[in-house]
Amino acid sequence: MNGQEQLLNNINIVDFTMVDLALFLDTHPKDRRALDYYAHYSQIKRQLCREFSKKYYPLTMAEADCEKSWSWGEAPLPWEGGCVHVEL
Amino acid sequence: MWSYEKRLQFPVNIKEPNAKLAQIIISQYGGPDGEMGASMRYLSQRYAMPYRDVAGLLTDIGTEELAHLEMVATIIHQLTRNLSMEEIEKSGFDKYYVDHTLGIWPQAAGGVPFNACEFQSKGDIITDLSEDMAAEQKARSTYDNILRMIKDPDVCEPIKFLREREIVHYQRFGEALRLTADRLNEKNFYAFNPGFDRCEDCN
Numbered sequence: 001m002n003g004q005e006q007l008l009n010n011i012n013i014v015d016f017t018m019v020d021l022a023l024f025l026d027t028h029p030k031d032r033r034a035l036d037y038y039a040h041y042s043q044i045k046r047q048l049c050r051e052f053s054k055k056y057y058p059l060t061m062a063e064a065d066c067e068k069s070w071s072w073g074e075a076p077l078p079w080e081g082g083c084v085h086v087e088l
Numbered sequence: 089m090w091s092y093e094k095r096l097q098f099p100v101n102i103k104e105p106n107a108k109l110a111q112i113i114i115s116q117y118g119g120p121d122g123e124m125g126a127s128m129r130y131l132s133q134r135y136a137m138p139y140r141d142v143a144g145l146l147t148d149i150g151t152e153e154l155a156h157l158e159m160v161a162t163i164i165h166q167l168t169r170n171l172s173m174e175e176i177e178k179s180g181f182d183k184y185y186v187d188h189t190l191g192i193w194p195q196a197a198g199g200v201p202f203n204a205c206e207f208q209s210k211g212d213i214i215t216d217l218s219e220d221m222a223a224e225q226k227a228r229s230t231y232d233n234i235l236r237m238i239k240d241p242d243v244c245e246p247i248k249f250l251r252e253r254e255i256v257h258y259q260r261f262g263e264a265l266r267l268t269a270d271r272l273n274e275k276n277f278y279a280f281n282p283g284f285d286r287c288e289d290c291n
Binding site: 012081 | 101102142149158162166256260267
């Protein structure tokens with residue numbers, strides 16, 4: 001796994017944790033441990049996304065580079081197979 | 089309002105095309121218990137839900153289903169990439185190919201097009217949440233059926249991930265149904281629709 005694949009893999013893992021925690025919090029809104037976990041991972045996700053977008057390509061439109069040309073359209077598409085395998 | 093992230097929720101990297109398998113898995117794109125019906129069901133049901141927390145759950149699960157729709161489409165796309173005419177004819181993919189070439193179109197494995205009748209938005213919260221629990225189980229059964237037919241680990245892993253999510257969603261909808269039922273008036277023995285029936289005795 002190269003650096004780009006590793007970073008995207010980490011984003012996948014952190015975001016999946018957040019998706020699952022969010023559904024749990026929807027039905028357990030006062031669970032202290034889940035709230036703390038969510039806040040923790042949410043911060044990591046923001047950092048990783050910013051790092052990925054700076055180094056490789058924007059993952060969201062908000063992170064698209066506007067300096068020379070519109071970088072959003074040049075980014076690889078998810079179904080092209082550029083995403084990495086998670087070792088289960 | 090939605091925003092898009094240019095990545096899949098779980099990685100899909102299929103190296104070996106398999107048009108026969110693609111024809112089976114397409115049912116989870118546009119079939120009776122597929123991800124298109126799932127996302128449209130939950131996102132449509134939100135407007136009749138009087139409780140904000142449960143409407144929030146419908147939004148979040150409906151949104152995750154859109155990510156699953158993209159994963160299933162990716163699986164079909166990668167299973168049908170670079171097919172030769174011979175493979176298309178031999179695998180039985182020719183009937184799909186004639187109308188859609190290698191494009192992705194929502195249909196069931198048997199060729200029946202996606203239809204909004206595959207889900208309900210009844211405007212009655214107990215009815216809707218009961219349907220949602222059944223829908224998650226039906227999708228889980230379909231993924232189980234698919235898994236019995238796959239040997240390629242590149243296809244198995246994302247399908248196993250999708251199957252596990254059905255189980256988690258079923259748990260959350262079960263909790264949502266309990267949260268909703270607990271808010272009904274104690275005199276509402278038969279769980280009449282609290283979103284519409286305003287009778288004082290039963291709500």
